[in-house]
Amino acid sequence: MDEEVQTRGVLVIGGSAGAVPPLRMLLDGLGPDLKQPVIVLLHMPANGMGILSTVTAASPHLPVSAAIEGIAPEPGHVYVATPDRHLLLVDGRFRLGNGPRENLARPAIDPLFRSVAVSYGPRAVAVLLSGMLDDGVSGLDAIKRCGGVAVAQDPADALAPGMPAAAVAKIASLDLVARAEAMPALLQDLLDEPAGWPVQVPEDIMLEVSIAAGDIGNTKQLGPCVRPSSMTCPACGGVMSEMTGQIPLRYRCQVGHAMTAEYMASKQEDAVDEAIRVALRVIEERAQLVSRMAEENRVAGRVALTESYEQRAEEYRRYAETLRVAVLSSLKAPEERQPEPG
Numbered sequence: 001m002d003e004e005v006q007t008r009g010v011l012v013i014g015g016s017a018g019a020v021p022p023l024r025m026l027l028d029g030l031g032p033d034l035k036q037p038v039i040v041l042l043h044m045p046a047n048g049m050g051i052l053s054t055v056t057a058a059s060p061h062l063p064v065s066a067a068i069e070g071i072a073p074e075p076g077h078v079y080v081a082t083p084d085r086h087l088l089l090v091d092g093r094f095r096l097g098n099g100p101r102e103n104l105a106r107p108a109i110d111p112l113f114r115s116v117a118v119s120y121g122p123r124a125v126a127v128l129l130s131g132m133l134d135d136g137v138s139g140l141d142a143i144k145r146c147g148g149v150a151v152a153q154d155p156a157d158a159l160a161p162g163m164p165a166a167a168v169a170k171i172a173s174l175d176l177v178a179r180a181e182a183m184p185a186l187l188q189d190l191l192d193e194p195a196g197w198p199v200q201v202p203e204d205i206m207l208e209v210s211i212a213a214g215d216i217g218n219t220k221q222l223g224p225c226v227r228p229s230s231m232t233c234p235a236c237g238g239v240m241s242e243m244t245g246q247i248p249l250r251y252r253c254q255v256g257h258a259m260t261a262e263y264m265a266s267k268q269e270d271a272v273d274e275a276i277r278v279a280l281r282v283i284e285e286r287a288q289l290v291s292r293m294a295e296e297n298r299v300a301g302r303v304a305l306t307e308s309y310e311q312r313a314e315e316y317r318r319y320a321e322t323l324r325v326a327v328l329s330s331l332k333a334p335e336e337r338q339p340e341p342g
Helices: 020-029 051-058 109-123 137-145 162-170 180-192 203-213 220-225 261-299 303-330
Strands: 010-015 038-042 064-066 078-080 086-090 093-097 124-128 149-153 176-178 226-232 239-243 250-253 258-260
Touching: 010 020, 010 109, 020 038, 020 051, 020 180, 038 051, 038 086, 038 109, 051 064, 051 078, 086 109, 086 203, 093 203, 109 124, 109 137, 109 203, 124 137, 124 162, 124 180, 137 149, 137 162, 149 162, 149 180, 176 180, 203 220, 220 226, 220 239, 226 250, 250 261, 258 261, 261 303
Parallel strands: 010 038, 010 124, 038 078, 064 078, 124 149, 149 176
Antiparallel strands: 086 093, 226 239, 239 250, 250 258
């Protein structure tokens, strides 16, 4: 067997909220003789410039630099994603893609993991660290579908357990779940292991890498990889299609914005909460206005109109109280909310 096929080729790490402390432990534990490049992507705002210095400070043994378009990653070197571009590995070189955002993030973890899955197959080792919701789970599943190794931080060890917990719950073939302090030694063992034989890359993974790179301008080429849905894109208002056979459940709009069902649900909940607050304000103002009209008619001696306006004001106040309870309930954590009857 060819030596290149036998050895692991890359370590890729993704994280979001709360990922810096475990990343620091991980990089601190990797020795200067590491035979693979390390690629790090932490979700950041479009104008965020502090990630490079943060990762540099966390890596005492390995040199750190920003990933640059067209360069090939070198062994024993840490590369960091730059703001507002998807970081991809295409044909063994970095590609900074301007494709649509995923879960409204660019760079996003999922496109990077997918591109590594395509480029390295079973030679890839991917790690998902702390973060909210389920970002990175689709990309981690792509790593597994292409024969690579998928690792998640122990959710009990994560400041924001959502992302690793989703990986543990949804990827049955996850290779390793570990606390941050134990990861360096465990990852070194995995990186030293022989890799498996290459597997055929699924078409949907390759297409999604092309979308992230900006090579495909819409989702029409996804064809059999999607099916129609009634969902609307929170980013652009376009029609969304459901990605078939995906972990986790995901959608893409015609422009290409990709979102998991969990992320869409969180955005819809935000929209519902805002709508309730607007409705509450309007009804409270309506109750005040009708009460004032009742008072005006009382002074003028118009008894029937006064009673009618008072009844309407009381009705508006009841509506307002119902909405106020809904607003207060939305501010509570899910475990604090009263269960629905039945």
